[in-house]
Amino acid sequence: MSEIGSFSLLLALALSAYSLLAGIAALTYVGPQAERLGETARRAGIATFAAVLMAALVLVTAAFSDDFSIAYIFHHSNRDLSAPYKFATLWSGQEGSLLFWSLLLAGYGLVLRLRHKTDQRLFAYASVIIAAVQLFFLLLLNFAAHPFAVVEGQLAADGNGLNPLLQYPEMVIHPPMLYLGYVGFTVPFAFALSALIMRYPGEKWIHITRRWTMVTWGFLTIGIFLGAHWAYSVLGWGGYWGWDPVENASLMPWLTGTAFLHSVMMQEKRGMLKIWNMWLIFTTFMLCILGTLLTRSGIISSVHAFAQSSIGSWFAWFLAFTLAVCVGFFVVNKRHLESEHRLESLVSRESSFVFNNLLFVLACFTVLWGTWFPKLSEWVENTKVTVGPPFYNSVAVPVALLLLLLTAVGPLLAWRKTSLESLKRNFLWPSLGAFAVGVVMIVFGVRPWGQISYFYSFVAALLAALVIFTVLSEFVRGGRVIAGHTGQNLWLSMVQLWHRNTRRYGGYVVHFGVALVMIGILGTPFNQEAEKELGYGDKLNIGKYTLVCRSYTQDDKPNYSSEWAVIDVYQRDQLAGAPLETMYPERRFYKASQQSQTLPQIRPHFTNPLVVTDLYLVYEGINQDTGRPIIKAHLNPMVSSIWLGLLVMIFGTVIALVPNASAVRAIAPARVEAVPLGAGD
Amino acid sequence: MTATVAFICVFVTVSILFYVFYLPGTLKLGPEKTRQTYLRERKEVVYENLRDLNFEYKAGKFPEADYQSIKTSLEDEAAAILAEIARLENAGAPTQGRKGARS
Numbered sequence: 001m002s003e004i005g006s007f008s009l010l011l012a013l014a015l016s017a018y019s020l021l022a023g024i025a026a027l028t029y030v031g032p033q034a035e036r037l038g039e040t041a042r043r044a045g046i047a048t049f050a051a052v053l054m055a056a057l058v059l060v061t062a063a064f065s066d067d068f069s070i071a072y073i074f075h076h077s078n079r080d081l082s083a084p085y086k087f088a089t090l091w092s093g094q095e096g097s098l099l100f101w102s103l104l105l106a107g108y109g110l111v112l113r114l115r116h117k118t119d120q121r122l123f124a125y126a127s128v129i130i131a132a133v134q135l136f137f138l139l140l141l142n143f144a145a146h147p148f149a150v151v152e153g154q155l156a157a158d159g160n161g162l163n164p165l166l167q168y169p170e171m172v173i174h175p176p177m178l179y180l181g182y183v184g185f186t187v188p189f190a191f192a193l194s195a196l197i198m199r200y201p202g203e204k205w206i207h208i209t210r211r212w213t214m215v216t217w218g219f220l221t222i223g224i225f226l227g228a229h230w231a232y233s234v235l236g237w238g239g240y241w242g243w244d245p246v247e248n249a250s251l252m253p254w255l256t257g258t259a260f261l262h263s264v265m266m267q268e269k270r271g272m273l274k275i276w277n278m279w280l281i282f283t284t285f286m287l288c289i290l291g292t293l294l295t296r297s298g299i300i301s302s303v304h305a306f307a308q309s310s311i312g313s314w315f316a317w318f319l320a321f322t323l324a325v326c327v328g329f330f331v332v333n334k335r336h337l338e339s340e341h342r343l344e345s346l347v348s349r350e351s352s353f354v355f356n357n358l359l360f361v362l363a364c365f366t367v368l369w370g371t372w373f374p375k376l377s378e379w380v381e382n383t384k385v386t387v388g389p390p391f392y393n394s395v396a397v398p399v400a401l402l403l404l405l406l407t408a409v410g411p412l413l414a415w416r417k418t419s420l421e422s423l424k425r426n427f428l429w430p431s432l433g434a435f436a437v438g439v440v441m442i443v444f445g446v447r448p449w450g451q452i453s454y455f456y457s458f459v460a461a462l463l464a465a466l467v468i469f470t471v472l473s474e475f476v477r478g479g480r481v482i483a484g485h486t487g488q489n490l491w492l493s494m495v496q497l498w499h500r501n502t503r504r505y506g507g508y509v510v511h512f513g514v515a516l517v518m519i520g521i522l523g524t525p526f527n528q529e530a531e532k533e534l535g536y537g538d539k540l541n542i543g544k545y546t547l548v549c550r551s552y553t554q555d556d557k558p559n560y561s562s563e564w565a566v567i568d569v570y571q572r573d574q575l576a577g578a579p580l581e582t583m584y585p586e587r588r589f590y591k592a593s594q595q596s597q598t599l600p601q602i603r604p605h606f607t608n609p610l611v612v613t614d615l616y617l618v619y620e621g622i623n624q625d626t627g628r629p630i631i632k633a634h635l636n637p638m639v640s641s642i643w644l645g646l647l648v649m650i651f652g653t654v655i656a657l658v659p660n661a662s663a664v665r666a667i668a669p670a671r672v673e674a675v676p677l678g679a680g681d
Numbered sequence: 682m683t684a685t686v687a688f689i690c691v692f693v694t695v696s697i698l699f700y701v702f703y704l705p706g707t708l709k710l711g712p713e714k715t716r717q718t719y720l721r722e723r724k725e726v727v728y729e730n731l732r733d734l735n736f737e738y739k740a741g742k743f744p745e746a747d748y749q750s751i752k753t754s755l756e757d758e759a760a761a762i763l764a765e766i767a768r769l770e771n772a773g774a775p776t777q778g779r780k781g782a783r784s
Contacts (some may be wrong), residue, residue, distance in 0.1 A: 007690045011697070018701075036704055043701040050697065121713060201719040203726070269730055271723075414743060415730065416751055421744045477740035484739075 002070050005058035005148040012051035012102070013138040016131050019044040023128035038124055045113050045127050048134060049106035056103045059096060059147055063089040068159050071149045072096055078161040078592035080558040084172045085162050091175045092162055094311070095147035100176075101292065102137040104183040108212075109134060112187060122205060125194030126187070133186050136318050144311050161559075161592025168234050174226040178250055181220025182288040185253060187212040188260075189285035192278055196329050199336040203268050206277075210503075211657055213264075217257050218653040224250050225646040236598040236618045238529060238634035240642070243392045245300040248371040249291035252364050256284040259360035262353050269415065270350065271340030275330075276357070278337060282326045287364075289319055300375055345417035352410035359403050366395040397456055401463060404518055407511050408466040411474055426473075433469035434462045444610060453525035460522040464515040471508045471515075478505075499661040506656025513652055516645030523611075523638030531620075533628040534565070543635040544607060545615060546570045550582070552629055562588040565619045565631060569603075580605075585619035585631065596621070604640045613637040720766045727759045 019041045026038030059072070063086045068074040076093045077086055091100040109130045116123040141147065165171075188209040195205040227247065232240035241247060260280040266272045293315035294300055343350055370387040377385040412426040441461060442448075448458030479494035486493065498505045530542040534549040541547075550566040564586035568579035586599040600618045607613040616634040623630055734755065738748040 003686045004689055007686075008693075011694060015697070015701075039704055040701050047697045047701055051693075054693070119714070201714055201716065202722045204714075204722055269726060412742070414737070414747065414751065415734075416754065417747075419744065419747050422742065422747055425744070426742055477742065478736070481736060481739045 001058055001062055001065075001067055002148040002150055005055050005062075005070075006146070008051050008055035008058065009099075009138065009142050009146075009148070012048050012055065012106075013135070013142050015044045015048040015051055016134040016138055019048060019131040020128060020135055023124060023131060027124060027128065041131075042113050042116060042124070042127055045109050045131055045134075048131075049103075049110040052099070052103045052106040052138075055147075056090060056099055059099060060087060060090055063087070066159070068155055069150050070147075071151050072147045074151055074156060074159045076159070076162055078159040078559075080592070081162055081167075082559070084169070085167055088166065088172045088175075089162065091179070092166055095141070095145045095149075097175070097179070097295075098137060098141055098145050098311075099147050101179060101183055102134065102141060104179055105130065105134050105137065105186060108184060108187050112190075118208060119204065121198065122191065122194055122200060122208070125198055126190040129190035129193050130186060133190075136314075140311060140314055144314055158592060161590060164560075164588065164590045164593060164595045164597035165234060167559075167590070167597070168230060170226050170230045170233070174223060174230055177219050177226055178223030181216055181218075181223050181250075182253070182291055184212065184216030184219060185257060185281070185285050185288050187216070188281050192281045193326065193329065196278060196333050196336070199333055203271065206264050206268055210264075213257070213261060214653060214657055217254070217261055218650065218657075220250065220254050220257065221649060221653070222646070224254055225643070229643060232639070233600065233602065234597070236600045236620070236632075238527070238600075238616055238618075238632075238636060240639070243367075243370065243387075243389050245371045246291075246295050248367045249287075249294040252367055252371075253284045253287040253291060255360045255364040255367070256280055256287060259357045259364075260284060263357045266350055266353050272343075272350065273354075273357075274337040274339060275334065278330070279326075280357070280361075282322075286319055286322055287368075289315060289322070293319075294371075300371065347413065347418045347423070349410065349413045349415045349418075352406050352413050356403065356406045356410065359399050359406070363396060363399045363403075366399075367392065400518065400521075401456070401459055404460065404463040404467060404515070407514060408463060408470045411470055411508065411511075430466050430469035430473055434466040437465035438462050440610075444608065451525065457522040457525050460518050464518045464522070467511055467515040471512045474508055475505070496661075498655060499658075502658045502660055503656045506652045506654070506658070509652030509655055510649050511652075513645045513648030513650075516641050516648055518645075520638045520640070520642030520645060523636065523641075526637050528635040529633065531630065531632040533623055533626060534567075534631045535628055540631060540633060541572060542615075542633045543613070544572050545580075545633075545635075546572050546575065547617070547631070547633060548575065548579070549629075549631065559592070560588045560590045562586055563619075565617075565629060567617060567631065569615065583615070583617050585617040587619045587621055607635075607637065611637050612640045614639045717766060717769050720762050720769070724759060724762045724766070727755055727762060731755050731759070 021041075022037050022044065023041035026034050026041055029037070059070075061067075062070050062073050063077050064083070066073070066077070066079050072093055072095050073089065076096065077089045081089075089096060091097040109127065112123065112130065113127055116127070191205045191209045191212075194200070224247075227250065228240040231242070231247075232238075260277060263273050263280060264277055267274055267277050293312060299312045343354070345351065370391050373387050374385050377383055408430065409427075412423075412430075414422060438458070438461075441458065446454070446458060446461075448455045475494050475497065476490070478497040479490045482488065482493035482496050482500075483490050486496070488496070528543050530540055532538070532540045534540060534547075536549060536551060538549050539546055540549075546569075548568045548570065550568050552563060552565050554563045555561070564584045567583045567585070569581050569583060570579050581603060583601045583603060585601045588597045588599060589595075590597065598618055598620065600616055602614050602616045604612050604614050614634070614636040616636055618632040618634075620630040620632055622628070731752065734743075734748065734751055737743060743751075
């Protein structure tokens, strides 16, 4: 079976090399056969997908048939592994994940090449750039990280098994989402570079890539949040984000990609920020490659880096080559990127996008610096330095608050310039709403003057409220216009508003989701934790709860053995009567890999009418000195809001992807031909 | 087993080569982008900006003076674009791009 896999990879390599070279020849050669040559290049790109898919299917089949003659399967699977995790073997190790990267890229390339009639010449350039990236990954797969290498000598009866940290349902979904995000940014990158190379007139390329970029951003967002939820649900430290280098690697392209999604609107609507946007998407793509390097090379130590290898130099050369190509074409063609308009006022939609972009880039640079500083320090001074959460938080917290402010303010500002009268009209009700939320919080006992972290949380809550009221006011204002025009009620009008400009109102829903996420994060300063050795009947108090250990028990399954605690949860010091609930924090021992893994149990509770708090229990194992089990408990307020916010963000992204309904004709502006009434961005 | 593997590899290779290199008939090529096409795109964007402005004005987001000021500048921009389109069409430039875009 490994022979078919190896052959498929070689065939894919040859096809992508042909697609690249014939594509370049067709774009540079002016002659009667250029079109036919270009068509063969496009078809070779499509066929690359078939060849890579065949290789991936062979690897998955090998995992399901326990073919331990393939070294990759031997190292990352075992006979008793359940079916979903056997499938996940494809991306559990370095070689497989590179194959998966290549498969996704070939899939994106397939869709792009099938849609080439949209703008054949632009798509031909983009196809060549995608073929170049594809070629790099296929060279890696064939010559540096071969997934079909065979085991020498006697075959083992069973494999080493999958890393226990990866044996969790979300880990079947999280890596594909993240990779769909990483790989997907290749498409807008390819179109941007194509537009630069061919001096593409106008902004149509942005219009073409709009959905690609939003889909990619959506996948990356889901991937990041699933990773955070996995960390929260599996790692057992009670948090969801530790500023780990691999977490940071996924955050960096998300930050620049989010900046791009906003600033690109200025280019579409006003012909501004062309150089900035070009470099934003170049940077985003290179950060995606850097993220893959960090995840896969083990160059920086991380709990999430599941591979160690020497492919780092390949990625470093590829990054250097990509940068050189981007700089080269930029220097030659930069005059093509001159802005058509200038910023007219500091109080305008444009300036809010500029500030938003500067903040996103500042955040990205901070994360990049913090991630690489330990390695740079090691290289330059030969000393190991650790950069921890205080460094990141010192920048991330104020930047996040300012971004939240811009999220609230931006939609209320006009394009070009905004007068004081406009500001008063648009900010009055959202500001009063946010003020009311502040009063309610103080009434319910929040004291922002207690600590600086409480103050930050209080400000974040006010700003999140401002965002939510801004979004609501935009829907209500727009709905009233539609209602006045059609005679429908306000609710139906607001639904119709969505249909008329899905991108704009989908974006507002995403903003609403961001506000919910921020509400979840701002609960962090109020976290509590307690740890105790608990024998039968022993008690542990935390917050409003008393935990009583009822018993410990064990189980044995083919893939792992497990033990767990049975903990009754009561209202604090009210042990008479039935418990509120019973919880079962667990600890597993995986037989194939001989590794242990905690599985915390998490239950959300309303601790007051406004606050949902997670009770998070971890069975940490037996204290070797006393022989008694250790239970650690956390109370984490508002974390559920983060996961709810993600769902809202996904919903908003899906809305933004739906095509607009046709606009209603209305009274035309006086000096130009009639334009339909709709809601622009 | 070896013969089966060899057969699969040969079959796949021949199928792919046939797909890539067998191009019957002539290829249909799209137009190359012209200045006029670009101007029409810009015109659509300016009209969309006007629609946006009109809608937000109706929603009560702008006072009359702001609305008139921004509308005038957008209309000037649209007028300049329309004038250039008319000038290019009168000069006899092709309205559709020339053939020759490659796939």
